[in-house]
Amino acid sequence: EDQVTQSPEALRLQEGESSSLNCSYTVSGLRGLFWYRQDPGKGPEFLFTLYSAGEEKEKERLKATLTKKESFLHITAPKPEDSATYLCAVQATTGGFKTIFGAGTRLFVKA
Amino acid sequence: SQTIHQWPATLVQPVGSPLSLECTVEGTSNPNLYWYRQAAGRGLQLLFYSVGIGQISSEVPQNLSASRPQDRQFILSSKKLLLSDSGFYLCAWSVNRLGGYTFGSGTRLTVV
Numbered sequence: 001e002d003q004v005t006q007s008p009e010a011l012r013l014q015e016g017e018s019s020s021l022n023c024s025y026t027v028s029g030l031r032g033l034f035w036y037r038q039d040p041g042k043g044p045e046f047l048f049t050l051y052s053a054g055e056e057k058e059k060e061r062l063k064a065t066l067t068k069k070e071s072f073l074h075i076t077a078p079k080p081e082d083s084a085t086y087l088c089a090v091q092a093t094t095g096g097f098k099t100i101f102g103a104g105t106r107l108f109v110k111a
Numbered sequence: 112s113q114t115i116h117q118w119p120a121t122l123v124q125p126v127g128s129p130l131s132l133e134c135t136v137e138g139t140s141n142p143n144l145y146w147y148r149q150a151a152g153r154g155l156q157l158l159f160y161s162v163g164i165g166q167i168s169s170e171v172p173q174n175l176s177a178s179r180p181q182d183r184q185f186i187l188s189s190k191k192l193l194l195s196d197s198g199f200y201l202c203a204w205s206v207n208r209l210g211g212y213t214f215g216s217g218t219r220l221t222v223v
Contacts, residue, residue, distance in 0.1 A: 004154065009152075031209060032209060032210065034211050034212075036211075036214075041217070041219070042216055042217060043117075043201050043203075043214030043215050043216050043217045044155075044201075044212075044214050045214070046211035046212065046213060046214075048211075049210060049211050087154075087155070089154075089155075091209065096208075097208035097209060098157065098170070099157065099212075100154070101154035101155040102154050103152055103153055103154050104154070
């Protein structure tokens with residue numbers, strides 16, 4: 001069964017304290033992996049798509065990387081406005097185009 | 112530019128009442144449209160998707176239905192709400208079925 005597991009469930013950082021969020025996945029074949037940011041009470045906002053192992057994408061303080069079994073979202077020198085829930089999702093090459101979402105990591109950045 | 116509108120933002124409905132949530136997309140044609148439900152601490156659950164007018168695919172059998180009467184309009188309905196229908200409902204669209212989605216702002220539904 002295709003699965004997506006995100007860890008940790010919650011992460012508390014001080015402003016400027018860099019860290020990484022993990023997304024591990026189990027799929028028969030990866031079509032694409034997606035990262036989203038979700039603020040409380042709002043819809044998710046698309047951040048990145050990664051397609052193959054070794055690929056990296058960057059946006060401001062965020063950098064997403066991909067291996068054959070997991071993806072990391074690295075946050076460099078975070079600011080309080082980076083506080084949000086970060087969702088990971090995968091789309092497999094089998095089972096149609098179904099996208100499976102992880103439960104997310106809630107990030108809190110304190111000034 | 113493309114925009115997605117979803118309403119209402121919040122809704123409190125009694126058990127057994129009907130439901131209609133509407134989603135519209137502007138600035139694109141023939142989008143792929145999706146309805147998701149998000150429960151606290153759990154991943155988004157795909158409810159329905161549509162690749163064209165009148166074409167609806169259901170992912171999870173339940174008390175809900177969806178319709179696409181126009182190219183850029185997607186409606187989520189129920190004839191009789193259950194307590195278990197409470198949740199955060201999200202509409203989304205994409206250019207094709209591969210790739211990231213653009214989500215609406217969501218509807219918080221509470222069934223009482």
